[in-house]
Structure formats: C-alpha cells, structure tokens
Amino acid sequence: DGGITQSPKYLFRKEGQNVTLSCEQNLNHDAMYWYRQDPGQGLRLIYYSQIVNDFQKGDIAEGYSVSREKKESFPLTVTSAQKNPTAFYLCASSIGETGGQDTQYFGPGTRLTVL
Amino acid sequence: AQTVTQSQPEMSVQEAETVTLSCTYDTSESDYYLFWYKQPPSRQMILVIRQEAYKQQNATENRFSVNFQKAAKSFSLKISDSQLGDAAMYFCAYRRSRDNYGQNFVFGPGTRLSVLP
16 A cells, blocks of 8 residues: 555653654655644644755754655654654655645654653 | 635534535735645544646535635635544645645644534
C-alpha cells in the first residue's frame, strides 16, 4: 500500500533535549512538508522540500531543522531552541507539479509533549 | 497575503440530514485551487474535495459538494445524508496555482462537525 508513515505516534521530551520525528513516504512524491497543529488552530508550515538535498523554511521554522537525503524520507528535528514544542506534527507529501494542481497528502501525525 | 476564514468553529447535524460548512478567503490572484480536508478523531488529514478556480462547475465527490462563488470568494462544503463517520474537524485550504510544488497552502482554523444519531 502506498502512503505516508510517521513515527512515533506519541513522543515525550524533556526540556533541553533534541528529538527527531520520522516521516517516510512510498508514493514517489518529490515534495514533502512538515506542519505544526496547535489546539483549535489550523496548520502552520514549518519546512518544506521540493527535491532531494533541498529544503526551505516555512512560516515557523525557528527551533526546528530538517534534512532530505533521500526522496522517501524527511525527518524533522525539534531542537531545544524551540520554546514551546508541545503540539501535533503532521508530515505531508505531494507530486511536486510546477504550477499545477498539486495536492498534499498527509501522514497520521506525531503528538509531541514536553515534560 | 492570502487568508482563509471559517466563521463556524462548531457545527452539528442530525444523521441523514444535510449540513453546509462555510469558508471565505482573501486573494488578489485569479487562478488558484481550493481544498476541503477532513480530520477525524484519529487526526489523519484526509482530502475531501478539490476545486480549480478556473472551473465554473462546482466539484462533487459522492455526498460531498461545494458551492464555489468566485466573485464573493466563498467556498462552502455541503455534506448530504450525513453519517456518523462524517464527524470530524474540517479545514478549508487555499493554494495559488503559480506556486511550485504545492507550497504555500493556507489553511483555515477549522470547523468541528458533530453528527447526532
């Protein structure tokens, strides 16, 4: 089955620790995205990657880092510099059509809680 | 900057009835795409329906249809014959067509829909 997987489903972090959230897709999509969702709010873009070895900051990139070494994988690291990291994190991917009707498809999400 | 507004934080509908969720957006672009996503309690975001702004015909997907009013910048979602499984958060989203690679989706704050048996 083609799809997007995220792990872990739940993650707990102590203050001062870095943690990495995994996102893998087998849809052969070029583009991948990370969003943050806070209670009662919509999604906010953290980082996106249009192609392997390239990524761009979104609206709320501070305190986060990413890598895109493989087409299938786009891990997100939440660093200790992120002051309020408790949130639900969603990964998405899309074909990556230039100027086309590029639709994003989402993974099941990771709930990160800072203890 | 584009903005998406969903003025109804919560809605409820009786099972088998019809409900309409509203969405308005602000843009100076003439060509763009609009989306409705559903987020059930599992929190998996699921694409419900998509509309191209250059198409006058309203998109439909089974029990889901939209009322796209381009001049009014309105994009409402109608759910017919509501089912218990329709209970979820619904997000309206906008993306201008000249953006590459699906970037710059703008999401509304969401409407929580409850379905009453």
